[in-house]
Amino acid sequence: MRALPLATLALLTSLLLSGCDSPANTPPAWQLGILVDTSGPSASLGISGRNGMQLAVEQANAQGGIQGRPVELVFRDDAFNPVQARHAAGELIALQVDAALGPMTSLVAEQVAPLFSDAGILLMGGSPLTRQLAGRDDQFFRTLSHDNPDARAIARHLREALQLQHLAVLVESSNSAFTRPWLDDFTAHFEALGGQLHAPIEFQRDHQTDFAALARQALASGPQGVVLVSSALDTALLATQLRQQHPGLPLAAPAWSAADDLIGMGGKAVEGLVTSQVFDLDDPSAHFRAFRDAFEKRFGQPINTASVTGYNAAQVLLEAMRQGQPGESLKQTLLRIRRFNGLQYEIVFDDYGDSHSPFYLMVVRDGRYSRAD
Numbered sequence: 001m002r003a004l005p006l007a008t009l010a011l012l013t014s015l016l017l018s019g020c021d022s023p024a025n026t027p028p029a030w031q032l033g034i035l036v037d038t039s040g041p042s043a044s045l046g047i048s049g050r051n052g053m054q055l056a057v058e059q060a061n062a063q064g065g066i067q068g069r070p071v072e073l074v075f076r077d078d079a080f081n082p083v084q085a086r087h088a089a090g091e092l093i094a095l096q097v098d099a100a101l102g103p104m105t106s107l108v109a110e111q112v113a114p115l116f117s118d119a120g121i122l123l124m125g126g127s128p129l130t131r132q133l134a135g136r137d138d139q140f141f142r143t144l145s146h147d148n149p150d151a152r153a154i155a156r157h158l159r160e161a162l163q164l165q166h167l168a169v170l171v172e173s174s175n176s177a178f179t180r181p182w183l184d185d186f187t188a189h190f191e192a193l194g195g196q197l198h199a200p201i202e203f204q205r206d207h208q209t210d211f212a213a214l215a216r217q218a219l220a221s222g223p224q225g226v227v228l229v230s231s232a233l234d235t236a237l238l239a240t241q242l243r244q245q246h247p248g249l250p251l252a253a254p255a256w257s258a259a260d261d262l263i264g265m266g267g268k269a270v271e272g273l274v275t276s277q278v279f280d281l282d283d284p285s286a287h288f289r290a291f292r293d294a295f296e297k298r299f300g301q302p303i304n305t306a307s308v309t310g311y312n313a314a315q316v317l318l319e320a321m322r323q324g325q326p327g328e329s330l331k332q333t334l335l336r337i338r339r340f341n342g343l344q345y346e347i348v349f350d351d352y353g354d355s356h357s358p359f360y361l362m363v364v365r366d367g368r369y370s371r372a373d
Contacts, residue, residue: 030071030321032057033092033100035112036126040080041174041205042105042231045260045306049104049126050075051299052310056318059294066321078103080174082111093119098321099330101313104306106130106177113140122330124317127259127309130177134354139331141353143312143342148185150255150276153361155189157274157372158225158252168223169200170214170238172230175256179229182254186227198223205234215241225250232260240269250274255359259305263367274372276359279308279344281369288343312342 034053036046057071065071074097076088085103089112092100099122103109109128116123117138125142134146158164167190171179187197198221203214215238218226226242228235228251235257242249252274253262259277262270281303283289291311295303319340320333328336331353340347349355363372 027067027069030066030069031074031095031097032071032317033074033076033095033097033102035076035078035085035088035092035100035102035108036104037080037108038075038077040078041233042080042260044233044265045127045231046078046080046102046104048260048301048304048306049102049310051301052295052303052307052312053101053126053314055291055295055298056311056314058298060318066318067324071318078108078112080105080108082107085111086115088112089115093121097121099124099317101310101317102126103128104310105175106132107175109133109140110177113138116140120329122317122334124313126313127256127306128178129182129256131181132177135352137352139353141316141331141334141349143316143347143355143357144278144309145357145359146354147356148182148254150359150361151182151185152189153276153359154227154252154254154274155186155195156193157361158227158250159190159193159195161372162225162250162274164224164250165194166196166198166222166224168198168218168221168226170218170226170228170230171200171202172205172234173202174204175231178256182256183229186229186254197227205230211237212241212245214238215245218242219246219249225252227251228253228257230257232257232262233265235273236262236266236270239266239273243269248272255305258362258369259309261304263364263369267367270364271367273364274362275364275369276361277305277369278357278359279305280360281305281308283344291343308343312347315342316340316347 036050037043038046061070078085078088085108101124104126106128122139129146131146228238235253255276258275292303320330324333338349347355361372362369
């Protein structure tokens with residue numbers, strides 16, 4: 001048998017080696033779950049958060065992925081419903097995603113965080129502020145404070161700056177993992193300053209909720225102002241009814257209400273409302289403007305606190321994936337690094353995956369959030 005020429009052998013060797021780079025042998029994509037409400041009462045919050053997360057991942061993929069691997073997103077809807085949330089979390093766990101982002105509410109976080117922890121899958125929270133998940137050695141991390149710093153600031157502003165002494169409170173109870181601790185903190189601070197709160201009026205939102213009746217009930221005691229401990233949508237609806245019945249009535253709401261498109265939903269009814277935000281959405285810095293422009297171009301909507309929070313959460317998780325060492329879990333990587341650059345502040349995790357975030361006391365003026373102090 002005649003020997004093959006050296007040139008032919010070289011060509012065959014080259015072809016064989018190139019076959020090693022076939023798609024079947026390329027590293028698999030990372031799979032990240034995203035679990036937020038896209039169909040329930042907090043869907044606007046969830047979609048904004050999801051869009052921020054998605055933008056961060058798309059930008060990472062445009063730069064070559066993470067450690068040479070693309071990142072694929074697996075979306076699930078929690079519908080702000082504990083049963084559906086647990087089912088959706090179970091689907092992501094069954095898929096063995098590398099990690100998950102979300103949820104955006106405390107109600108859902110308390111339901112799904114233990115499931116991900118039991119499965120050994122890291123869950124990077126969006127905006128759940130519940131303190132019930134703090135101080136736990138688990139797989140749940142978050143980039144926002146859980147100790148309600150806005151409750152103290154809002155109480156002080158209402159009592160000292162606005163000289164209000166008697167307040168009514170309307171509180172939405174379905175997200176009680178957040179609303180009750182926040183109201184407890186606000187009550188303690190306001191009463192310590194000599195203020196008085198009328199008995200809180202609790203409601204659980206559904207398609208039959210009579211917001212006009214709730215407003216009448218809150219006003220029946222003759223308060224000097226009303227605190228609305230509810231989602232952005234419910235706050236907007238309640239503010240509309242309260243201002244129709246009592247124009248100019250001072251209103252206040254926690255940062256949770258301002259995380260979503262409260263001004264777009266409430267319009268003139270939320271003018272003068274006192275609240276707080278984690279981010280300065282008018283930040284003129286170059287890197288924040290770049291994020292804002294990219295987000296608005298990609299999704300055709302303005303940024304809000306939820307979208308910034310989602311972007312921050314995803315960026316932190318992606319950076320941990322980028323810096324992970326052989327044999328190291330994502331939790332171990334996060335705790336080894338601990339400090340991450342957020343869009344506006346440094347995110348620092350403690351031993352339990354909790355962190356502290358700044359906040360800005362705000363008031364709605366001329367359809368925009370302005371500093372109250």
